Amino acid sequence: MDTVVSNAPPVHVRGETTSRLPVTDHVVVMGVAGSGKTTVAALLAERLGLDVAEADEFHPRANIEKMSAGTPLTDEDRWPWLRAIREWLESESDAGRSAVVTCSALKRSYRDELRRARGRVRFVHLAGSRDLLAERMAGRSGHFMPLSLLDSQLATLEPLEADEDGLVVDVTTPVRDVVAAVAAWLHAPSAS
Structure with a gap:
């Protein structure tokens, strides 16, 4: 696992796009609500020329109704x-x-399930303080996830472990720099 911290110098990648990843390499942009997963995933996919999907689209209606009511999801x-x-x-x-x-991918067992996909699955954990995440959640509109579930997600979160194929990024880093750092990490020889 690698880490990008906010006080690190920005990573600069020439041009607006970089080459595509090796075929069947997948990236899961993970973290709790308010971490910026959708924004980072969309910009990363655009930069790399890849398909992108939002995990919320895979939830059954019952899950969305449960979360909308402020009830945390269970493993089941x-x-x-x-x-x-x-x-x-x-x-x-x-x-x-x-x-x-x-995908929030809060627990290692959840990430293990995603890693079972054919191809290489890598994780980018967008991490930030509870106060910053709460501020971001309070400022967004039209999302079913209420602020009341943030503490539940933080309590469930199991950070990436050293043996997991992943990168931790501080969300106080400007989003453009986050995307550039992730793209550079994905293309680094040690990441292959």
Whole structure:
């Protein structure tokens, strides 16, 4: 696992796009609500020319209704959702494509399920302080996830471990620098 910290010098990558990842390499942009997963995933996918999916689209209606009511999901609620994301990654692999997907991926066991997808699955953990995440959540509109579930997500979160194929990024880093750092990490010889 690698780490990018906010006081590190920005990573500069020439041009607006970089080359595509090796076929069937997938990136899961993970973290709790308010960490910026959707923004980073969309910009990263655009930069790399990859398909992108939002994990919320894989939730069954019952999960969304439960979260909207302020009730945390259980593991039993999450397993079908995680399998659906893994199956989407596998369909991308079967089509010979790499992809980017958002997913909170809060526990190692959840990430293990996603890692079962054909191809290499790498994780980018967007990490930030509770206060910053709460501020971001309070400022967004039209999302079903209430601020009241942030503490539940933080309590459930198991950070990436040293043996996991991942990168931790401080979300106080400007988003453009986050995307550049992730793209550079994905293309680094040690990441292959």
